[in-house]
Amino acid sequence: MAKFLLIYHGGGMPETPEEGEKAMAAWGEWYQGMGDAVVDPGAPVGKSHTVSADGHVENGGANPVSGYTVLSCDSYEAACAHAAKNPMVKDGSGSVEVAEMMEM
Template identity: 30%
Template sequence: MKKFMAVFTGSPDAMAQWQALDEAERKRREAAGMQAWKQWAEQLGDRIVDHGAPLGKTKRVTTDGIADTRNNLAAYTVVQAESQDAAARLFENHPHFTIFPGDGVEIMECLPIPGM
């Protein structure tokens, strides 16, 4: 099977709406979201290669040096599947965007590095 990196994305506007929720409602949704995420992971079983993690602030390194930058990347997970389409289907109706304020999941194949 091939490996695929799934990058969870979220917009600043969606996060602002999440933060604007009443604290009790936000905590309720958070608990429901984590339970749904756990169930999703259990259903996938060994198709999850790396559960991944939430992503923090970003630094960008270029020939000009190192600088703070912003992007919409929120978390990542690595899965295995027969094809990119099969990997993408694993994330349909994912709690990242059905319960949490995420706006999508981008799926990319992890390709081998030639000569390594």
Template identity: 40%
Template sequence: MSAYVFAFRNNPAVTATEEEVAAWGAWFQKLGSAVTDMGSRVGATALLGTSAGPNALSGYVLVDAADLTAATALAEGCPGLSRGGSVEVGELTEM
């Protein structure tokens, strides 16, 4: 197993509905023991370098998965994807 970060990017001008918040909770429950760190929501951001477009970093979570393909499959259920957000999946490596 390897560790992966899911970096969530969403439009900061859009407020989540109660249904969307519930969908996030259900998705995290579905991920179950794959989640090793629930991470956090992100508030104000500053971006240096290339533009992220209309979506800003909005949160992250750490998961364990067999490989990048398996981690990406877990991320495909992210509720933010249905409203124009994105999830960047990255393998964590030793420094």
């Protein structure tokens, strides 16, 4: 089985405790539905910075990332099917990039 990195873009922080509980329940349900495919549930991430060869640091990053997850799946299709059910994708607040992790 291959490992796939799910990279989250967008989304947002809940504004109320009730919204937070609802969001956590949706994410928990999504993770539970993937079962053993979840290798690393990942985490949200803070503001990114892009460092270029000349040492310049751009705050905000070239393509801001909001979090990640690592899955083990038989194919890109399977990984993308899991990504399509992600709470951010379903509610339209963000997107999920899927990339196969290469073994070295």
